Amino acid sequence: MENIVIWSVSAVVAIGFYAIYVSLIKKKNRLKESASGIDVQLQKRYDLIPNLLTLAAQYMAHEKSLMEEIAQIRTEAMNCKFSDNPAKKMDIEKLLDGKMREFKLSAENYPDLKSNQTMLNAMEAMHDVEEHIAAARRFYNSNVTELKNAVEIFPSSFVAMLIGIQDDMPFYEAENNAKESINAARFFK
Numbered sequence: 181m182e183n184i185v186i187w188s189v190s191a192v193v194a195i196g197f198y199a200i201y202v203s204l205i206k207k208k209n210r211l212k213e214s215a216s217g218i219d220v221q222l223q224k225r226y227d228l229i230p231n232l233l234t235l236a237a238q239y240m241a242h243e244k245s246l247m248e249e250i251a252q253i254r255t256e257a258m259n260c261k262f263s264d265n266p267a268k269k270m271d272i273e274k275l276l277d278g279k280m281r282e283f284k285l286s287a288e289n290y291p292d293l294k295s296n297q298t299m300l301n302a303m304e305a306m307h308d309v310e311e312h313i314a315a316a317r318r319f320y321n322s323n324v325t326e327l328k329n330a331v332e333i334f335p336s337s338f339v340a341m342l343i344g345i346q347d348d349m350p351f352y353e354a355e356n357n358a359k360e361s362i363n364a365a366r367f368f369k
Contacts, residue, residue: 200339207327208345214320215262215349221313222257222273228309229254229280232302236283239293243286250279266350280306317352324349 233247240247253276262269284303293299328347331340340346 197339200336204330204336204340204345207330211323211327211349214323217316218320219262221316224309226254226258228306235299235302239290246283250283253279270352321351324351
């Protein structure tokens with residue numbers, strides 16, 4: 181009778197350990213998948229940038245240094261892998277986001293460029309890609325939260341420690357200037 185109880189308790193513990201193990205591995209793999217999804221969307225952006233710059237170069241001769249900066253940052257971003265250094269990749273992407281916003285604002289000063297149908301189509305495609313990047317980042321952040329919760333809450337924290345799963349993936353966060361409140365009064369002067 182004693183052996184049956186010991187074996188039953190051991191079986192329940194083993195099954196519980198295995199279930200938690202499987203759950204942690206799934207969360208870890210889902211996080212990797214979502215990070216890869218960001219890379220896929222970023223690659224679409226990288227592919228669009230040269231087209232935008234080529235179209236804009238015809239009209240925006242005075243913005244040559246900005247376009248060169250964008251090209252340089254794009255190259256750096258393409259060479260940096262998210263899986264190798266997530267924090268560095270996020271910093272480069274924030275810089276590229278800022279330069280692309282600056283590019284869009286500069287394009288507003290060129291009426292001929294704004295009325296060019298090819299440029300309008302390219303800007304619309306870039307807008308769609310930016311929306312997909314934002315969605316991929318939200319999905320990634322959700323998966324980071326799931327893994328962090330699993331790694332920090334007992335009993336899965338114990339299993340995570342035993343198998344070496346850590347919650348070292350950073351969240352994608354908005355830039356500081358995006359968090360600032362907008363003074364609408366300055367637009368109505």
